[in-house]
Amino acid sequence: xxxxxxxxxxxxxxxxxxxxxxxxxPESHPVLQSGKTIKSISYQISTNCSRLQNKVSGKFKxxxxxxxxxxxLCKIYCSDGEEYTVSSCVRGRLMEVxxxxxxxxxxxxxxxxxxxxxAVVLPKFEESKSITEGLLTQKQYExxxxxxxxxxxxxx
Amino acid sequence: MxxxxxxxxxxxxxxxxxxxxxxxxxxxxGVDFHAPYKLPYKxxxxxxxxxxxxxxxxxxxxVMNPPPKKIRLQxxxxxxxxxxxxxxxxxxxxxxxxxxxxxxxxxxxxVCLGILQEFCEKDFIKKVCQKVEASGFEFTSLVFSVxxxxxxxxxxxxxxxxxxxxxxxxxxxxxRDDIVQLKEAYKWITHPLFSEELGVPIDxxxxxxxxxxxxxxxxxxxCHFLAAxxxxxxxxxxxxxxxxxxxxxxxxLNKIKEExxxxxxPCPPNSPKAVCAVLEIECAHGAVFVAGRYNKYSRNLPQTPxxxxxxxxxxxxxxxxxxxxLLAVFKAESFNFSSSGREDxxxxxxxxxxxxxIELVNPHRVHFTSQEIKELQQKINNSSNKIQVRDLQxxxxxxxxxxxxxxxxKTKTYSALIWTNKxxxxxxxxxxxxxxxxxxxxxxxxxxxxxxxxxxxxxxxHFMETHYIKExxxxxxxxxxxxxxxxMNVTADILELDVESVxxxxxxxxxx
Numbered sequence: 001x002x003x004x005x006x007x008x009x010x011x012x013x014x015x016x017x018x019x020x021x022x023x024x025x026p027e028s029h030p031v032l033q034s035g036k037t038i039k040s041i042s043y044q045i046s047t048n049c050s051r052l053q054n055k056v057s058g059k060f061k062x063x064x065x066x067x068x069x070x071x072x073l074c075k076i077y078c079s080d081g082e083e084y085t086v087s088s089c090v091r092g093r094l095m096e097v098x099x100x101x102x103x104x105x106x107x108x109x110x111x112x113x114x115x116x117x118x119a120v121v122l123p124k125f126e127e128s129k130s131i132t133e134g135l136l137t138q139k140q141y142e143x144x145x146x147x148x149x150x151x152x153x154x155x156x
Numbered sequence: 157m158x159x160x161x162x163x164x165x166x167x168x169x170x171x172x173x174x175x176x177x178x179x180x181x182x183x184x185x186g187v188d189f190h191a192p193y194k195l196p197y198k199x200x201x202x203x204x205x206x207x208x209x210x211x212x213x214x215x216x217x218x219v220m221n222p223p224p225k226k227i228r229l230q231x232x233x234x235x236x237x238x239x240x241x242x243x244x245x246x247x248x249x250x251x252x253x254x255x256x257x258x259x260x261x262x263x264x265x266x267v268c269l270g271i272l273q274e275f276c277e278k279d280f281i282k283k284v285c286q287k288v289e290a291s292g293f294e295f296t297s298l299v300f301s302v303x304x305x306x307x308x309x310x311x312x313x314x315x316x317x318x319x320x321x322x323x324x325x326x327x328x329x330x331x332r333d334d335i336v337q338l339k340e341a342y343k344w345i346t347h348p349l350f351s352e353e354l355g356v357p358i359d360x361x362x363x364x365x366x367x368x369x370x371x372x373x374x375x376x377x378x379c380h381f382l383a384a385x386x387x388x389x390x391x392x393x394x395x396x397x398x399x400x401x402x403x404x405x406x407x408x409l410n411k412i413k414e415e416x417x418x419x420x421x422p423c424p425p426n427s428p429k430a431v432c433a434v435l436e437i438e439c440a441h442g443a444v445f446v447a448g449r450y451n452k453y454s455r456n457l458p459q460t461p462x463x464x465x466x467x468x469x470x471x472x473x474x475x476x477x478x479x480x481x482l483l484a485v486f487k488a489e490s491f492n493f494s495s496s497g498r499e500d501x502x503x504x505x506x507x508x509x510x511x512x513x514i515e516l517v518n519p520h521r522v523h524f525t526s527q528e529i530k531e532l533q534q535k536i537n538n539s540s541n542k543i544q545v546r547d548l549q550x551x552x553x554x555x556x557x558x559x560x561x562x563x564x565x566k567t568k569t570y571s572a573l574i575w576t577n578k579x580x581x582x583x584x585x586x587x588x589x590x591x592x593x594x595x596x597x598x599x600x601x602x603x604x605x606x607x608x609x610x611x612x613x614x615x616x617x618h619f620m621e622t623h624y625i626k627e628x629x630x631x632x633x634x635x636x637x638x639x640x641x642x643x644m645n646v647t648a649d650i651l652e653l654d655v656e657s658v659x660x661x662x663x664x665x666x667x668x
Contacts, residue, residue, distance in 0.1 A: 015630045015649050019603050095605065100634050107634075114647075115634035120602065 016113050023132050024141035025089055028148075030082070032112060037079040038105040043097055045072040045085070051097045051119070061122060064093035073097070073119050076108075090131055092123035158203055159192040160185055167322050169208050174424035176315065177265035178204045179272035179345075183336040184319050190344040197273060263427055267315045268338055269372050270431030271304060276345040284437055285353040288366055291439045292487070294521050295364035297357050300350060302342060303369040305432065306405040307378035311425040312338065313409050313417065318424050363442035363522070369435040374428055381420040382408040444516050446482055447551045447559070447663040448533070449509035450474060450495075454542035455502045455652070460493070462501070470501065477543050479514050481536050487520035496559045496660050497568070500626075500653075507569075507657040508665075509546060511559050524550065547666045558662040567659045570625050573652035574640065584644055599635040601627045626650050 016022070030036060043051035049065075051073060056064045067073075067088040074097070076084045088094075097119045101108050108116040123131045136144065160168055164185040171181045178200040179193055187193075192200070264270050274280060288298075316335060323330055347358045350366075379400045383390045386408040390399045409417075417423075452459075452474055461476060462469045475493040483491055495512035499505055524532075526549075533548040601624050624636070629650040631639035641648040 096599070098634070115631070117633050120605070122605075 022138045023135040039077045039079045042075045054094050092121040095120040159187045175263050175266040175427040180267045186334040266425040266427045281349040287437045297359040297362040298364045299362040301367045305372045306402045307375045314423045314425045370432040371435040372432045445551045447513040448545045448548040451509040451544045452505040458501045459498045486516045488516035489518040503653045505655045510658045569656040575649045577647040
């Protein structure tokens with residue numbers, strides 16, 4: 001028997017939710033699933049391209065590497081031998097990548113919404129509205145995930 | 157006393173004959189004191205004619221023997237003409253000249269196009285002053301600026317060449333610099349008339365400006381030949397309609413050779429049909445500045461209006477709550493608000509408040525007693541509980557510089573309400589007391605990254621003060637290091653921020 005939920009404490013929106021809006025791809029990345037340990041992360045995505053070389057200058061952010069949705073951002077190497085490439089998922093110019101996850105890869109899993117970020121991308125001004133088409137809001141994402149979990153439990 | 161002497165007679169007669177007005181004649185004879193120019197036009201004309209006619213009387217005495225007692229002017233002139241044709245007598249008073257001198261009170265001056273005729277006299281000045289009074293400006297002095305059509309410089313140049321040639325015959329030594337400038341003579345005459353009519357002195361430093369612009373459409377093309385001869389003087393400027401500006405025309409006249417000029421422009425200049433037209437009479441008052449300090453008690457008020465895509469996102473702003481009252485009382489056209497730094501929408505400004513300055517553009521009312529300013533301050537404070545102002549005062553433009561110093565160099569004190577994910581004890585934050593000069597590396601905060609360059613700024617905290625203090629508390633995704641969270645080994649977030657003081661000692665505190 002489900003108990004009545006306790007009266008909810010007033011929730012102060014987190015930093016992320018105060019200044020940003022969360023958008024999701026309808027996926028759940030294996031790296032964030034329990035049991036995985038990240039051995040290392042690399043921004044060297046090809047022989048000639050390292051995201052660490054991204055240098056941006058001035059108010060207009062000249063020199064930034066341009067990213068398409070499928071452009072690789074980093075490679076994640078897990079202790080079980082699995083290798084994952086994380087792609088940009090959004091079009092825009094690369095502002096910076098998070099060097100902190102190179103030194104301490106676990107924060108990607110521990111603090112995925114704050115210190116464990118991978119990259120900061122600036123979309124083209126004209127595309128700033130259309131960029132979220134095809135992405136889910138937090139609510140939509142949670143609904144999709146719940147459905148999937150129910151589907152998996154139903155079939156098992 | 158008539159200002160012209162014997163040696164001026166030839167030049168004066170020549171100019172009068174060719175259609176030049178008495179005041180311009182004075183200018184070309186180097187008359188450099190004000191009094192003669194101020195006499196009424198008709199009187200000047202009569203005096204001039206009388207002055208020139210004495211010449212003829214002298215001539216009679218010289219060439220007629222015995223001197224005739226009664227002789228008509230016409231016969232006299234005829235005989236004089238005959239004489240000059242015979243080569244006797246240096247002076248030639250031509251028939252054409254005399255008729256011209258009789259009719260010249262009707263002619264528009266071929267040099268000044270009427271500027272030193274009707275446009276410097278009382279009736280016109282009265283008309284201008286009526287407009288000034290109707291404009292509703294409050295003023296205790298004024299500066300008068302007048303703008304003449306560029307083709308006047310061309311005519312002036314032609315007249316000068318004519319005079320130079322005539323003087324050369326007499327070996328007179330009047331130089332170009334001895335010629336009185338048109339604008340100078342115009343101001344000699346009009347300044348006292350303005351002062352008398354409006355009851356205020358003319359002061360070059362006055363903030364209140366009355367400007368009159370003249371044009372002469374009939375002769376607009378007089379300058380055009382200069383563009384063909386000196387093309388490099390006339391570069392098309394984007395904001396000006398015509399490429400023939402006064403500066404450009406003057407430059408070309410300095411460059412052009414005398415022979416080339418005389419080939420293209422009549423010397424003496426021809427007489428126009430109409431006088432100049434008045435293009436505009438405008439009044440404007442230079443900006444005045446009001447400074448003070450403001451407190452902000454609302455966590456929902458931006459400093460400047462927050463409008464995106466024409467839609468206002470939050471009601472009102474600090475700027476509007478203060479400036480709207482000033483705009484009304486000073487009856488100004490518009491304002492520019494600036495302050496020593498700024499705070500976010502959700503941050504309060506306590507203590508003595510933040511210094512600000514407001515520039516009021518083209519104010520119609522400028523004189524206020526300190527009592528009136530105090531009342532204005534009270535009015536602003538009564539009108540809103542979101543902001544309060546103090547030390548409201550009039551300041552000079554130069555003083556504004558003090559305020560901007562405060563942004564970078566001076567210190568500010570903040571107090572913040574912080575949330576941590578773990579309960580903390582007093583001892584956990586004792587380390588804050590020991591930190592005197594904490595060095596932090598801060599990347600441009602994400603929330604302003606779209607409009608500021610990406611950079612890492614080293615900052616030193618004195619007694620726990622800093623810019624972008626919110627980022628110091630929550631760490632901005634780990635991009636501000638160290639931060640409160642890292643120093644205390646917790647996750648921290650900022651709930652409320654107040655500015656406790658902005659340590660700039662300007663504007664001067666007033667005792668209320």
